[in-house]
Amino acid sequence: MEQSLQKLEENTLDALFKANDLHQLREIEVKYLGRKGELTTILRGLKDLSAEQKRVIGQLANKIKIELENEIEKKRSKLENAELSKSLENEWIDLTAPGAPCEIGHIHPISQVQEEVETIFSQMGFAVMDGPEIESEYYNFEGLNIPAHHPARDIQDTFFIEKKSDPKQGKLVLRTHTSPVQVRTMEKYGAPLRIIVPGRVFRYEATDASHDSTFYQVEGLMIDKDISLASLKGVMKEFLSRLFGREVSVRFRPGYFPFVEPGLELDFSCLICDGKGQIKIDRADHGETNRAEIEHAEINCSKIEHAKMNRAKTNRVETDHVDTIESRPCRVCKQTGWMEFMGAGMVHPSVLKAGGIDSEKYQGWAFGFGLTRLVMMRYGIDDIRLLTSGDLRFLHQF
Amino acid sequence: MKISRNWLNEFVDLGKTSSQEIAKLLTLHTAEVEGLYETGSDFENIVVGKILTMEKHPNADKLTICKVTDGKKEYQVVCGAQNIYIGMQAPFAKIGAKVKWHGEGDPVTLEKAKIRGVESEGMLCAGSEIGLHEEEKSNQQKSGIVDLNDMVDLNAMEIKPGTHLKTIFGEKDTIFEMDNKSLTHRPDLWGHYGIARELAAIFGKKLRPLKLELSSEYKFKTETKFENESEFAHESNEKHNFENEKKHFSKISMRVSIQNIHQCPRYCGIALTNVTIEKSPIWLKTRLESIGYKSINAIVDATNYVMAEVGQPLHAFDLGMIEKDAHGTRAIIIRNAQKKEKFQTLDGNTHSLTKEMLLISDSKKALALAGIMGGQNSEIKDGTTEIFLESANFEPYSTRKTAQSLNLRTESAQRFEKSLDPALAEIALKRLIKLIQTLCPSAQIASSFIDEGTWKPKKHSITVSAEKVNSKLGKKLSIAAMKKILVSLEFTVTSKEKLLEISVPSHRVTKDVLIEDDVIEEIARMYGYEHIEPALPLLPVKVPRDNIERRLKIKARKILSLGLGFTETYNYSFYGEEDYKKCFLKSEDHIVLRNYLSEEQKYMRASLLPNLLKNIRENLRFFNNFKLYEIGRTYKEKGSYMPEEKKVILGAIIVPKKEPGEIFEKALGALETFLAQYTQCEKEIKPAPDYAHPLKFLEFNQGKEKIASCYELHPQIIKNLDLDVKIALFEIDLTNLVKKSQQHEIRYHPLPKFPETSFDVSLIIPEKTTVKNMEDAMKKVPGKLITKITLFDIFKGTQIGEGKKALAFSITLRAEDHTLTDEEIRDMQQKIFFELKKAGAEIRGL
Structure with a gap:
């Protein structure tokens, strides 16, 4: 009996070894260990044995049974794994095929950049303000130290509303800049102030690829006790560096705007040539690709293109020798190394006065930049009219 | 405005500083230089050569051997051009000259050479070979040698063998192009002298005075009027009560009377006789041409030259055309025009004038439009021998207005509108007399030096606090440093502790430097903005004032675009009459522009609809199934001075005609989903506005506030x-939504403790019975067991029967405190069926 048990064990292990699939395994299990299996058959003989033999053989049979069960389990998981792998192979799909379409809309690029600008300034403690688009001459001009005969008030530049004028406020105009909100906010909240005013402005001007009668500006105003040109430089440097995602430097030039004194133009370092005015190009092997990429970036002047170009530059530095590098003038900044960005300056005392703020106690700066132009620069948009075209082929790109 | 470097060099020594550097420093300290370019050339070793003899080259058909003289020596030159002839004078490049072969590539130095065996000692040149610019080249036959004999407009006297080419074509110069806009506030910068003054201050160099003293024959009796440190002022700001000692100067009697002293604060003039009108010498011609002026004749050119030099416009009249009175006195009257007075300017155009316009006239007729343009009647002609020179000051605003309304934005008008310094009138006139004396030595001063007007030199002082300067700059400058800067700009400065007492020079006092802040700008720009380091302001941390509307708008875009699949568009704030009429909008709602770019942009939009429909129409060329929205303002008259500006969202869903189903439901679904993010509204069926389908219009209100509406576009508009x-x-009133969404609070409801159960009911009702009727009926069942009623199907069709529709609802029941028993559920079902039947429904499957 002992021998037949051992024989059973051997046979089972042998069969297990040969088994190829789960079905065979199941058969083996039934044949040897099942209720009507061989082990059961052998153990039926136990009743004819002595008590001592019963004990010994019983223990042996139990041991063999447990051992075989373990072996079957092992084999089972092995076969299951193999089976799973095999079935996965049958589930091949074409990964190059596109996904099932999902519907998503698009936010207008001006809205997107405007939100970005608002976020950066909000983080620096600026409130976002708003004002009417149909504005009085007073707020659009006089309040900003632009008297009646100033060139900026020429009918060529300003849209007027057909309506009787008010003795104090003058005619109604479509605001030519976001600056009227300066005086409006001063009147409402007084000093100190930290605000930006993004908004739609209008110029009576024929439309072409780079001029439109309607565009967006962002006005900024900071008034407190010790606000200086140094802090204007500081805040704008922070803002532009954050907006472009890299260190940007700014410079001032004298400029003239009636509502600031000193009046400034603010430029930032050209993003294409890093403020150098020259672009280095690789003449060796990858040169052509590099050049094409740089030129493309110059044209587009966009963030993404710029990143690409940076990569192109890095690659070159690693692999090149000096004699294969040539430089050529940067077209984007016309070799000056600087991009014109905005007008700014210290708020003119007359403007503070119009806003009811004591210019002996408070001082500050104001700036205004073209949001539309920034959007065009960011995405490399070459025709301003696309922004008001409503063309989905354009809008779907953002 | 174009500025010549050579000209500047007459007043300030620019040394070897590169022109790029000068442009950069001017841009950083004074005003923007938009660009610069080089003109002329050194023409080293290139002179006028005259062809004495010509013979054929023995070895080449197309070559000629010429004998050329430079006035001193003869040279043998081989030439390939066909347009040469004996006696021709042409640019002759000697050995050592730099020429461009065939006008291309870099210049090469000419060497002695044998050409097909014949020695050539130089070269006769074509324009392109010696870098003459396009204008000169175009006068010549292509590829031919420059024929200097042909240049009839040049002073022939100066063209002879040996004349250096530089004296004909001008020496090398750099022209700076100033951005006129950045000079708007600087009346002192509209001439070379003003720019030179800035450069002298920038470089710390001396500014040379203008040469104004007249030759000894003409003595002015003078008295000093200014106490100004400036050299310019010293030299020039003297009051000349012109009283000539020699009698014959007084042979012309002139009288000037100013009728409108406001529009003409100062008028200087002088008469000259014995004048001959000739061409300008080449140096004058080239200099004027280099800055873009056309040469006319020496007298007119001289007035333009002085204008370009000091910035003061001048005018020369033909004296003979000024009317004499019975005593032989000629009167110049500065008066306003009569209404509709006609006047012909020297450009040949006749203008109809208004009463505000100022004229220079004699006793009978107008002679010039003051400060803008002379008249044709008194213009300098070839035979003119007696002239009257005018140097006056005209009021900026009226000059500007006149120039604009007559469309005559002349160099003169452009300068007067900047508020010129009246002191300049006198300086310029003296400079002009001096120049005319050089150009036309026979000219004689024939009248007293007229100086009329009420203008008096203005003394203007400003007190500046050094602390204020530093506080505004964010920098610590010493008082000495501030003083040095101001003195370099010709300000007079005395200091008392921390206060600077500043006296403003005459040329800055008319407009530009009036208050402390203006002085701060002078210090800042000359000190150099580049020396101001960026620094973040030390301000207390403060949470900015919240702008709920902005936040809500950003959220709205995210829901509409990123959630509901709409694409945002931007449109103009205006449209045309046809646009709004096609949309059945009312004309009385519209605000009209007084000046508009086109009929299509004449009205301020009272609705976002017309422009959005335009977007839709345009996009239909490429798409037929899309969703658009715009967030923008509408403008409406509301009786008060300021019109009403409303912020509105307009969304549109567009599907092809053949697509089944109610498109209204799609818009409704989008709107309901959107609004649920902000607030709860009541839906109300109201009469539809004209632009909506009369039966497919629904309003969303909260109390009395209209929040939104949803509609299908009126079929007639689709047709239009x-x-x-x-x-x-759907249209959402953003302003009202902002108000209401602030009251909208989200409250958490505990999750149910006991299970819910649901069943479906399908019913048939007459087509025009509403879903709401059925919902209301079900809600009549007492108790709170119904937690949700959801409509999941509406069906119309022949199986249902004519004029009927089938609705399918899913009804959810739950009790707060126990699991519902089968009995309770059955009971509820019966009650619901009962109410539905009572409301006219036929329950299907019962």
């Missing part, structure tokens, strides 16, 4: 615009 699609829209 020829749109072959179905369009449904």
